[in-house]
Amino acid sequence: MIEPGQTIGILGGGQLGRMTALAAAALGYRCHVYCPIKDSPAKLVTAFSTTAAYDNKLALGRFAKSVDVITFEFENVPGDTAEFLAERKPVRPGPNALRIAQDRLKEKDFLQSIGVPTAPYRAVTTGEEFRAAVSAIGPRAILKTVRMGYDGKGQFPIRADSDLAALWQRFANNDGILEGFVEFACEISVIVARGENNRWATYAPVENQHVQGILDTTLAPARVPSEVAMRAEAIARHIAEKLDLIGLLAVEMFVTHRGEVLVNELAPRPHNSGHWTIDACYTSQFEQLVRAICGLPLGSPDHHSDAVMRNLIGADIAKWREAITDPFQKIHLYGKDVASPGRKMGHVTKLIPRR
Numbered sequence: 001m002i003e004p005g006q007t008i009g010i011l012g013g014g015q016l017g018r019m020t021a022l023a024a025a026a027l028g029y030r031c032h033v034y035c036p037i038k039d040s041p042a043k044l045v046t047a048f049s050t051t052a053a054y055d056n057k058l059a060l061g062r063f064a065k066s067v068d069v070i071t072f073e074f075e076n077v078p079g080d081t082a083e084f085l086a087e088r089k090p091v092r093p094g095p096n097a098l099r100i101a102q103d104r105l106k107e108k109d110f111l112q113s114i115g116v117p118t119a120p121y122r123a124v125t126t127g128e129e130f131r132a133a134v135s136a137i138g139p140r141a142i143l144k145t146v147r148m149g150y151d152g153k154g155q156f157p158i159r160a161d162s163d164l165a166a167l168w169q170r171f172a173n174n175d176g177i178l179e180g181f182v183e184f185a186c187e188i189s190v191i192v193a194r195g196e197n198n199r200w201a202t203y204a205p206v207e208n209q210h211v212q213g214i215l216d217t218t219l220a221p222a223r224v225p226s227e228v229a230m231r232a233e234a235i236a237r238h239i240a241e242k243l244d245l246i247g248l249l250a251v252e253m254f255v256t257h258r259g260e261v262l263v264n265e266l267a268p269r270p271h272n273s274g275h276w277t278i279d280a281c282y283t284s285q286f287e288q289l290v291r292a293i294c295g296l297p298l299g300s301p302d303h304h305s306d307a308v309m310r311n312l313i314g315a316d317i318a319k320w321r322e323a324i325t326d327p328f329q330k331i332h333l334y335g336k337d338v339a340s341p342g343r344k345m346g347h348v349t350k351l352i353p354r355r
């Protein structure tokens with residue numbers, strides 16, 4: 001067991017790292033944040049930080065020496081970095097989960113291999129493969145980059161009248177994946193925590209509404225039949241078990257009008273759709289991550305309030321002034337100074353106490 005007083009290393013310095021560090025501090029842990037960007041949100045709340053590139057072996061080696069366990073808050077940390085660190089200190093979740101989650105093709109192949117349903121998909125690396133994939137999957141589809149895509153970045157929707165040649169040119173020969181477009185009834189996500197000795201905590205599925213590919217609002221719990229919620233939870237646990245994951249896994253899913261649950265994406269880290277757990281659950285996703293990676297028993301994931309979490313994106317940051325006048329809204333600002341469009345500046349959770 002890694003005891004309070006010991007040090008947790010966090011790769012990545014964004015708001016997920018910041019909220020993890022705050023939860024770790026409440027349990028008496030220290031955190032050391034490793035991130036190439038100076039003054040990133042997590043560094044502003046931790047005593048120890050390193051500002052260096054993810055491939056700087058000297059800095060990584062020093063970082064590993066200074067910590068007792070390592071986790072990440074950003075899944076585009078290079079797989080080689082995670083492996084280099086894993087030879088020196090426990091990295092939780094492990095490099096394998098990271099490599100799968102950062103590559104949409106590996107992710108979908110893995111899900112298929114363990115019997116988890118997804119949208120139909122095809123790998124596309126040339127214009128010819130792209131045209132063949134559109135014929136196979138149908139004209140209503142989305143072309144996505146295999147790597148470095150998040151918040152709807154690197155995505156090109158396709159319709160029956162799309163100019164495929166021009167689209168492929170704009171895609172600029174990236175490695176791609178063509179996915180069939182899912183006419184979903186709603187999008188949900190499930191966060192599971194898995195600790196040592198197969199300890200589990202599963203949060204209730206939540207409903208996610210996106211605007212321009214970015215999460216805007218999370219309704220907790222999701223408005224889905226209990227049978228769908230139970231199936232979604234079972235799928236998330238099945239994936240975490242097959243990944244042999246210790247830590248957190250967020251699973252993004254589509255629920256179709258026929259009640260099918262299709263997995264869209266995996267994130268082996270805290271997730272934006274789990275921010276509501278800070279204020280509405282007995283144990284937040286961040287505390288749960290700390291407990292899992294340190295070998296502590298997990299806390300209850302149950303919620304004492306229903307919640308609506310809204311992201312404050314870009315200029316929305318100004319809305320904190322209004323939100324703070326409502327005693328049932330909890331405000332979380334990430335300490336970022338420039339409110340550029342599309343940037344997640346904070347979030348507000350409206351609590352609806354359960355009777």
Ligand code: AMP
Pocket residue numbers: 119142149150151152153179180181182183187210213214252264265
């Ligand atoms: P992603 O980066 O894959 O999470 O995609 C961002 C958002 O785009 C998702 O949350 C959905 O709203 C939408 N989206 C992505 N893939 C699909 C798909 N195959 N069918 C329908 N909508 C999708």
